[in-house]
Amino acid sequence: MAGGLSFVDAINWPSGQGTGDDRYGFDESAGTAWVVDGATDIGTMRLFPDALVAGAGQALGWESDAAWYADRLSERFTRPPGRDEPARAYLESVIRDIAAMARSEASVPIDGQPRHNLPSAGGIWMRRQQDTLEIATLGDCMAFVDTGGQCEIVGDVEGIREEYRRWGETMRGGDREAGFAQARDMRNRMNTDGAHWVFSLHPEAAQHAELTRIGLRGDSSILLMSDGFFRLVEPYGAYDAAGLMTAARDEDGLSRLAAELRQREQNPEDDAAMGRLKTSDDACALLVAIS
Template identity: 40%
Template sequence: MPISVKESINWPGAGLTADTPKVTGDDRFGFDESAGTSWVLDGATDLGPFRLFKQFESDAAWMAEFLNRELMSHPPKGDLLAYFGDILAAVRKRAEKKSKVDIETAPRETWPIASGMWMWHTDDVTTFVRSGDCVALIRTPDGKTEVLTKHEQSDLEARTSRELNAMSPEDRMAGLRKIRATQNTDPQHVLLGLSPQGVDTLVIETRNLPEGSHILIMSDGLWRVVDPYAMMTAERMMDEALSDGVEHLARLMRKFEKADSQDAAARIKKSDDACGVLVEIRSLMAP
């Protein structure tokens, strides 16, 4: 197997309580060790005036779930843009069958979207495909750490949060819906979802990573321990993931959020869904 999955976690921001024992949240993760693939998906919180789908607790969860199922069912091959085009087309086809209203005539703010980080290790090359603000931390055996993410995302979200939080609830929702419509229609900002243009904004990068390298891919909900909460550096985050585990990091973050810190309270959402997968690059000769 070209990769070995060391740990995975999906921790909904709402938490699991006696009142919500089946909550799944809007994040998903998946992996196929034999194919050398792993990924995380972060469904964006519903904003539309109505729901499109009956399944799951949100349309965001619906989108993340069926993107996840398609990725799990179809190992990659050939042109990755064509591969992801097929994934999005399959999800769109399912959505057209399952939606309560006609997809094409529905307001674009009702279309669910997701960010994602996907990796594939094959032939000694690791390929990363990302959309939106999910993150990959790479640690090579020499101890160097690299961060792959949309680096300007946090500053943009912080500014947007301040502006929206200063508005009335009605104006805030209108502003959020305008942003969501843009994320479904603007060719430069479309994310994974019902628009085929989601393929056009994918960022693809490759790395030559040696055996023994570790990769932590995560939704932005887990990355908050570094940005914006500044609880630790990216290097320390990887150190603690390797020494104490990914769940340990998530527990530290939830404790920070429960403390009602200024940094947490300033967010549009004080708590966010968080998922992550920790992977090790293996030799193809390893048992």
């Protein structure tokens, strides 16, 4: 059975005004689902700025390059892979298509831009194949998979912990700008050997996607989330994986969890201690079920 997936609940709560940089989507018939976390703009030039509609005075475009990328990537995921197409080959074709769209839609030439000006995103994508769940990750999105009463974590938890430690050390001197300078340096090295691999405009990143295959045992629940929603686990420690899954499956569970998250992001003075480069982050989560 290729599909057999059903939507349960979702939340996409931007940290500020507008749509934010996170997206989610699913295709019940294809058995696919995904969450995309657009990487906050930290460059020196907008590639996909808003434009005014002539005579209407209305903005047409994207509030950030990150939002452009998240929109385009989520839209592209609505075209599922072929039945026997390997996940990494599929992701490579997805990134190649996004890169072509970027070159066509950007307001300035993209080739030659420093990497910190290029749009990018973390993302997690899954599909059901018969009695197996396949999950591919690039970046710091996460998944909790409860199948047969066993909850499994998919994603780089230790990498997220290290990131919070690093930001905390940088900002304890009171210089948030140093944190963003460090982020630009990291962005300049994305999708290069020895650095981190994410969704951007480099098809070769697909070969570095982490693939996880989980055998399905009876009814299963899968919670996909951006790192902003995962804050409830790291660094806040309010839930472990099993506890978050239980809370998410309650009525209005994701909405209540997101509201709890926002309550924990009220005080910017906590940023250095928590290792938060941003006091509040976009939070996105998608809960689906397989039976």
